[in-house]
Every structure is written in C-alpha cells, then in structure tokens.
Amino acid sequence: MGVDTGAAAAEATVGADPGLLVRRAQNGDIGAFEALYRMHVGRIHAFAVRLTGSAAAGEELTQQAFVRAWRRLGMFRGEAAFATWLHRLTVNLFLDERRRASSRGADVALELADQVPARCLPDPSAGLDLERAIAALPPGARTVFVMHDVEGWGHAEIAATTGIAVGTSKAQLHRARALLREVLSP
C-alpha cells in the first residue's frame, strides 16, 4: 500500500481539528499526517529557508523535518502546539546537520561558527533585500536572528533548544543585527 494519499489528506483536512489530526497521525493514519503537512509546510519551509540561507537547502530541511516528525510523532505529548513542536524539531535537525558537517571538518559549533562569516556580506550599495541579507549572515547569527527577530522566540527558549548559553544567544543576535544594519542602511 502506498503512502501518497492525497484524497485521504484532502478528506482529513476539511474542517479537521488539528488535535484530532495529530492523534490520527499518531495512530498511523498517513492521510492525517499529510493533512498536517499541508497545514504547516508553508511556515516550516519559510523557517527552513531562512535558517539555511538557501532555497534548495531549505526544501531539503523541510522534507527531512516532516520525515523526522512522522518518526517521532509518538513522542509528541501536546504540551506545546504542534506548530511549535515542528519548529523545534526543524531547528534541531538543522543543528544536527551542522554538527555532522562539523565532524567532517566542514563547519564548527554554533558558538564558534561566526569567527569568520560563512561568506562575504553583500555590498551595501547593491540594495539587497532583507531576505538576502539574512541569508548572507554567518550561520550562528542567522539562526538566532531568525528565531528571535523573525519568529519571536525568547533567548531562554533559543538557548534551551539549540544548546547554547543565553549570553551566546544575545551575543549572536547583537552581531546579526549589527551586520544587517550595516548592509541595509542607506
């Protein structure tokens, strides 16, 4: 039996209570899970693209996040909103990938990642928009900026989710804002 159950998902979405969809998905209902995917993919994808700074990497992260969400649905207890749980899962997946890259020597941990920017910041005169400027931030600063200033997380929650200290989160945010102001100021 395949798992591409578009009709079931459409049926599941119509007037569906998100909590009920989650419970059905937890019981193995792939149609309900697809309905949850359709409800949340826009936000998770936007978040993932900003975290990674790339449309292609953002799509990949989104896809992986939903696969991991399916695997871990049994661990979702409903203490937070499902959307919040998905966001946390996406951040953790992103950080896991960065740690793996670090172990391959491709990157370093969040605290150390920004000693050198991942790439040169764009020329201010180019008039790049905010999205592109965020994408050009060093990874650690970008992560904290997206979580705090775009998604509205507090430093304590960022620290708890990413495993960095609250002070590090504040420092990363300061750095991100300074870099963005520099890039975006006329």
Next chain:
Amino acid sequence: MNCTGARDRLDECDAEIAARGWPTDVETHLRACPGCRAHADELRALLVRAACLPREAEPARDLWPGIAAAIAAEDAPRSFALGASRRRLLATAAIVVAAAGVALVAGVRIGRQQPGEVGPRAVRASAGGDIDEAAREFERARGALRATLLERRASLDPRTLEVVEENLRVIEASAAAIRRALEERPGDAGLGALLTAARRQEIELLQQATQLPGRA
C-alpha cells in the same frame, strides 16, 4: 545613561517595543545623542521589517511525494510509537502467530497419536472426511467478511489496513502450504487440523478487522 548603556538596552528590545516606543530612560538619552538616535532608528527599521517578513512560503514544488517515499522506505512500525488500533492489530497478529505455533504442535501430535479425537466440528470434518462441507462453510464466511472489509476499506486507517492485509497474506500462504502437503498426504489428520486452524485464524482476523472503528 551613557551611550554603551543605551545601546545595551536597545539590544534587548524586540520589534514590539521598537514599534511601541523605546523605554523612557533610553528615549531620554536618544534625545540628547544624535549618534544613538541614528542607531536606534536603524534598529527599529530592521526589527519592524524582520517582524513583517512573510511567515509562510510554500516550496516551489510539492515536497509530499518525497516525504511519503521516505516514510514508505523506512521500517516505520519499528520506530513508530504504536497507536491503540495498531497495537490491537499487532496483538491480534501475535495471537495468530502464537496460535499457529500451538496448532502446529497440536496438529503434529494429533496426527501421530490420536487422529480421530480432534474436537471441533470442522476439524472432525477434516479428519473424518467431510472436507468439502467445511471448506464451503469457510469460503462462504470468508467471502462475506472479505466483501465487508472491501466496503469499509476507505474508512479504515490505511496503516492498520496494511497490517491486516499483511497478516492475511501470511495466513493464506500458510494455508496454501498446508493444502499442498494435504495433496501429497490426503489422510493426514494433523495437516487437516492445521488447515482448519489457519482458516479459523483468517476468519477471526477478518471479523476483528471488519469491526474496527472507522477513521473519525
């Protein structure tokens, strides 16, 4: 408040504060310090723009097929916390497997030691020769239950249905193997008992499957 203190306080502000207005003590400093005022204005513009970024952005392509393929490729039941209906079905499957084992042992003993004392009517029929009647009775019940399951198919949890169908395939394969053995040894009471047990298991599984609650 000096410039360092003012900028530290500004760092702690978010878009909501920036839009509403800086804290009073910071504002007092800003009125007297053009440098910090410019800094604060840039920060406000940035925070407001960041807060106004679209929270949703659909991917350029539908990612669901890839997600569904990845899920299908995994051995999901092994890592998935089972829901109640799936637990029931897997428990049923476990009972079927256990019962098959018991039937196998019992059937072998019956076949070797007491071929005429097998108990249930259908088993007696198998052992005693009225195989056709038992087979017809089984096929009628099986056909009716299969039809019911087919009708309810769309309303059942697909993964639960998958578990049911997998177990039905296992039972059918067992029954087919027993029938082949019976063709070689038609009078073997043990094999007859095993075939009856397999049929009973199939009927019980179908009965349970047709009584499962539909998706809400």
